[in-house]
Amino acid sequence: MxxxxxxxxxxxxxxxxxxxxxxxxxxxxxxxxxxxxxxxxxxxxxxxxxxxxxxxxxxxxxxxxxxxxxxxxxxxxxxxxxxxxxxxxxxxxxxxxxxxxxxxxxxxxxxGQRDLEARLLRHVSPAFAEDPLRVLRVARFAARYATLGFTVAPETLALMRQLSESGELEALTPERSWKEISRALMEDQPQVFLEVLRACGALKVLMPEVDALFGVPQPPAHHPEIDTGAHTLSVLQQAALHKQPLTVRWACLLHDLGKGLTPEDEWPRHIAHEFKGLKLIKAVNERFKVPKDCQELALLVGEYHTHGHRALELKPSTLLELLQSFDIYRRPQRFEEFIAACEMDARGRKGLEERSYPQADYLRGAATAARSVAVQPLLEKGFKGPELGEEIKRERLKALKAYKEATSV
Known part of the structure; x- marks a missing residue:
């Protein structure tokens, strides 16, 4: 032995x-x-x-x-x-x-030691092509060791392309795929994971909704990087740079899926992409049986991220609806993760990575103002049932109006 x-x-x-x-x-x-x-x-x-x-x-x-x-x-x-x-x-x-x-x-x-020194991810034998999970694993290792200068050997990338075209990737279980995807997203350079999957044709098979974003232009005034796929990778890179949790990174990956549905004659504008993208986000969530907290945040960020960017302009009533949608009273952490995803989205634009994001503190302040409304005094006044709910809403709206006036001075 x-x-x-x-x-x-x-x-x-x-x-x-x-x-x-x-x-x-x-x-x-x-x-x-x-x-x-x-x-x-x-x-x-x-x-x-x-x-x-x-x-x-x-x-x-x-x-x-x-x-x-x-x-x-x-x-x-x-x-x-x-x-x-x-x-x-x-x-x-x-x-x-x-x-x-x-x-x-x-x-x-x-x-292997020679390839370590050459910074190459190279397959051991042709039997590599027998296991479709290895496509995801190699892309994950590429994301992990990108900072050390590792790249995928051309002959290995060719085998990964062969696997992507063979139909074998469809045989992977959702659980195994998600395990690799979630681990890859938590690496230092998660955008490299997506780049490698795209280079070998696997992204088109596993996440066609994300693959469809490449080559789709956005208004250069708001997005100097123009390409929606490139923007998505940059947002993911910012999420890793700022040590965001998996929930935020997953939401960052899926937040703009709706832009892939915009007809070419409407480019570079993407009207209502937030709502159009929801069915695609749901489809990706279901395909990989994504954990509930990741699913929920991805859908909320997809629907409301432009609200986050326009936070300073929102009417108090719209701001209240946003806060209610996140159930900030019982789920404060989820709203904090939404703010983080919005900030990563804003920073994931070419040349704007260091720009401040005042919307973050403004949204936090709005949440604090809404939470400051005490329920007990309203109960003492005799409000109950649906009437109590409406009165709480009125008081919160009043608090948000006062907050907006105080911060716009």
Whole structure:
């Protein structure tokens, strides 16, 4: 029995990055031997065990062969005869196909260290094209390591294009796709994830609504970058730069989908794109079974982001409707995330990344004014039921009028 550290832990150590999760592969062992040493089995499809003390995952060396469609369409074979090199060749990228023993002696049969130095994301073998999930994984690694200068090798991009055209991407489950998408959006350069997917034709398959934004012009007076797709990538980049949570990043990605529906003879204007985009946002949310908080914020940002930009001009009654739509009294954090998404949208314009966004503080102040209306005095005056609701609304409107007058002096 020989035990090796494999994959990301080896890669990140060689890159000088912090190592968090460690994967281990065991060569020359049987399931019975692992159980005898106190390891606990967890793998349903292939033998993976938890270490009796550390709880880390140890997998028996295995080979695999394609037996069906999609991410799960593989048959695995694990036995003491499977070599370390045979185990490593089934991995996706050369930089993930390295192993080291307890003395840090490197086993690198597919030149992962060379590709680390060349800053290349390169597939290990032609079997790469058997697993459609790898298209998303490589794009995610590109987003993670873009700041270090990594790019996708041309021959790997060609295989990703082949996978995108094969129909295999449609076999991915929503859960697996969302796991990769959500992780990619939380990387330092999430826009690179979209750029790589677009370069290999996968964006058109997975998110045609986003792909359709490229080549669609916007008014240069408001959008110096002009192209709606380029703007979307910039907004996402700003969201990462400002350390926004996943909910905000997802909303930033989808906020302008309606512009992809504008007839060409109406370009570069996009009248009512906020409402036109809602059905597209819903479709993307449903396709990937997106978590509820991400779904809700994306729809609200899609519908109301232009309200956010025009906050200083809104009538008190419109401002009240906006605040009510977000249920700011019970869900204050959601409104804060809306403000953040609007600010990222404003900053995601060429040359305007550093421009101040006074709408943010104005909206926060409006929310505070509306929340300051106390309900108890109205109850003491005898208001109840629907009448109480209407009176609360009147008092909040009065508070917002006073707020607008006070801030416009």
């Amino acid at each position: 020989r035990i090796y550290k494999v994959g990301g832990a080896v890669r990140d150590r060689l890159l000088g990055k912090p190592v968090t999760d460690i994967d281990w592969v065991v060569v020359g062992a049987t399931t019975e031997e692992m159980l005898a040493k106190g390891f606990r089995p967890v793998g349903a499809d292939f033998p993976v065990f938890l270490h009796p003390k550390s709880g880390e995952e140890y997998a028996l060396a295995r080979t695999e062969r394609k037996s069906g469609r999609g991410y799960g369409g593989f048959t695995f074979h694990a036995s003491p005869e499977v070599t370390l090199e045979e185990d490593l060749i089934r991995r996706d990228l050369t930089i993930n196909a390295m192993a080291e023993d307890d003395q840090q002696n490197l086993t690198d049969p597919y030149h």
